[in-house]
Amino acid sequence: MSEAAQRLARYQDDLARLLAALEPAERAEVLDGVREHIEGALAEVPGEASEADVNRILADLGSPGQVAEAALADRPAAQHLVTAAGGSGRWREQLMGRWVPPTVTIGLLVIGLLSFTPFVWIPLVVVLAVLVASHLWSVPEKALGVAIVPTGLALMSLYWITGKDRLLFGLGLGLVAIVLLVVLAIRGSRRAAQHAHTQRSAPASGGVS
Amino acid sequence: MVPSEEGILTNLRRGAVEYCVLASLRGGASYGRDIAQQLSADGVLMNGEGTLYPLLARLRKSGLVETHWQESTSGPPRRYYALTGEGERALEVFIRAWSPFRSAVDSSLGEGEQ
Known part of the structure; x- marks a missing residue:
């Protein structure tokens, strides 16, 4: 896998992880939408996508954190569990700290x-x-x-x-x-x-x- | 603490941007990247094209848009989003509510200035 393809894959992996609290069907739909977005954008690049192309595609998408924030908005109960699968509580949230x-x-x-x-x-x-x-x-x-x-x-x-x-x-x-x-x-x-x-x-x- | 401009925008977008998505489909079905580019052009309505996809998933789940696949000349087939009847009605209701809301905010902000 090229460096560019790896970065795109990593972006999607990170987003998938941040969306763990969403219900599976909705999560899959968001991830599919982002994947199709990337595939469509790559298809419009002539030849092999360069690092600059990948940078632009990812910059336009916004960070995985921003997308996850939009996905988890209006879900106050889920907000502090951004990644704690299924609502196992605050202690898991603690385990996502920078420390x-x-x-x-x-x-x-x-x-x-x-x-x-x-x-x-x-x-x-x-x-x-x-x-x-x-x-x-x-x-x-x-x-x-x-x-x-x-x-x-x-x-x-x-x-x-x-x-x-x-x-x-x-x-x-x-x-x-x-x-x-x-x-x-x-x-x-x-x-x-x-x-x-x-x-x-x-x-x-x-x-x- | 004074909220940041980005924080305020995040709050304002909530509840309004999804209707902008619906409005962008009034002219006919469209696909994700096209809608995203339209709405995120100035960075006010969306902070990142990717934030559109959670909105679209939510709109489809509530039955306000529906999807179908369409071939593309420049790449893989695209998932097109179209307004449902319910989506059109929801948009009309929003437009009715928005206008007085916007004027009320504008006038109270204007009054505060004097």
């Missing part, structure tokens, strides 16, 4: 480095619960995030038991783990920022009604 991505990823890094001692296993479970419950990450991202520390711990134990020198191997995996955490931090923070944007404009409209 969540750095806390989870730095937490996983620190706990991961100390995971050979059982004392950090309880905080580990807490951090993983936040990761899984938050709507800031997609399911595959959550699965990767949850797998990092146990995988590292299992490999470390294997090293101790067999006594074989897998240090280089371990370093490589450690780097992979850190890269994964950085990706999770960036993606989560971007969605948290979008969510914050949606929330900031929503109370202005809800407050008057």
Whole structure:
């Protein structure tokens, strides 16, 4: 997939996530409309769409947060649940704050480095619960995030038991783990920022009604 | 706290823009991007063409517009939106209510100035 196509796909994924609180048929209709809009706009571009074309199409559409805000307007009950699927309450809303991505990823890094001692296993479970419950990450991202520390711990134990020198191997995996955490931090923070944007404009409209 | 201009516009759009969408269909059926470009040209009625699609979904759900597919010369088939009878009546009611509303707001803002 080209860079441009990836950005368009990411835009639609982000919007889909922000619309989680809408009823499925309406959500599908909004997403279909936006997809057809993008396809129609791409069809009018001669040849392969350039980065400038994609920028213009996305700028004209407005941010996923703005579209989600329009979709969730007139739904005061749903407004603070922009992404909390089906209304599971305010605590899930709390888990979409900007503090969540750095806390989870730095937490996983620190706990991961100390995971050979059982004392950090309880905080580990807490951090993983936040990761899984938050709507800031997609399911595959959550699965990767949850797998990092146990995988590292299992490999470390294997090293101790067999006594074989897998240090280089371990370093490589450690780097992979850190890269994964950085990706999770960036993606989560971007969605948290979008969510914050949606929330900031929503109370202005809800407050008057 | 003084509300921002964008915040005020968000409030004003609510309840009015969907009738602008209906009004844009008075001349005949149209497709999403065409309606979006018409209404978001000046950035007053809509902040982003994408915000049209939630409106259209809501209007269709309430039976004020209906959709059909039509081939396009420049790309994939397009979903066209058309006013239903109920949509036309809703628009007429809005137009009747809007005019006195606008004058009342204008005159009270005018009075405040003097």
